[in-house]
Amino acid sequence: YVGQFGSYGSGNNQFNNPNGVAVGPDGSVYVADTGNQRVVKFDYQGNFQAKWGTYGTGNGQFNFPSGVAVDPVSGDVFVADTLNHRVQKFTATGTYKTKWGAQGARAGRFDTPGAIAVSPARTVYVADGGNDRVQQFTGTGVFQGQWGGAGTADGRFDSPSGIVVDSAGSVYVADTHNHRIQRF
Numbered sequence: 001y002v003g004q005f006g007s008y009g010s011g012n013n014q015f016n017n018p019n020g021v022a023v024g025p026d027g028s029v030y031v032a033d034t035g036n037q038r039v040v041k042f043d044y045q046g047n048f049q050a051k052w053g054t055y056g057t058g059n060g061q062f063n064f065p066s067g068v069a070v071d072p073v074s075g076d077v078f079v080a081d082t083l084n085h086r087v088q089k090f091t092a093t094g095t096y097k098t099k100w101g102a103q104g105a106r107a108g109r110f111d112t113p114g115a116i117a118v119s120p121a122r123t124v125y126v127a128d129g130g131n132d133r134v135q136q137f138t139g140t141g142v143f144q145g146q147w148g149g150a151g152t153a154d155g156r157f158d159s160p161s162g163i164v165v166d167s168a169g170s171v172y173v174a175d176t177h178n179h180r181i182q183r184f
Contacts, residue, residue: 005046010036012048019066020115024075024092032068032079037061039068039079039094052094057084060096067115067163071122071139078124080116085109087116087126087141100141105131108143115174119165127160127173134160134173134184152178 006015016035023029027044038053039062053062067080075092086101087110101110111130118124123144124137133148134157148157162174171184 003046005042006031012040012051013046015040020068020080022068022070022077024070024077025072026075026092028070028075028092030068030070030077032065034064034066037063037065039065039077039090041092041094050094052090053079059099060088060090060094062088067113067127069116069118069124071118072120073122074139076139078116078118080113080126082112082114085111085113087113087124087137089139089141098141100137107146108135108137108141110135114161115163117163117165117171119169119171120167121169123165125163125165125171127163129159129161129176132157132159134163134171147184155182155184157182 015033018031019034020032029042031040037055041050063083065079066082069078077090079088085103088099089097110128113126114129115127126135132150135146136144157175158177160173161176173182
């Protein structure tokens, strides 16, 4: 145990149901502060640096942001904006850059995306929980592929809710209702 930061509330060093956390290439820590409808940034020692977002559907607004990931080269921040069924991209300081997705089951659309990860090769992976799949994009939101589908067989999911990519590019998915982690 090294330490902690934050407590319950809506102040700069407070959270309301934080769900996602990511570390940037400079050591900054980003938190998807779900209940406060925002992203909060800290330095590696837990000192508050910035926050952005409010409740809503506009650019830079959130509805249950639950996943956050950071591009390992640019430091851009990607947020799984769960109940807006989209991904939003920001600079490391919170300036809005772009978004993609909408509610649906077609390629590039989402149903409650809950987690997001960026690979060392800068590919963005989204755990699309309601559609029981993982979708893959470029850093600008261009759809590259998908895998999964509902079920219990290998490669199938039941509400995937967590995703991470290791330094070799392997993708690990928390297959929530199947009670397992799958590696791709």
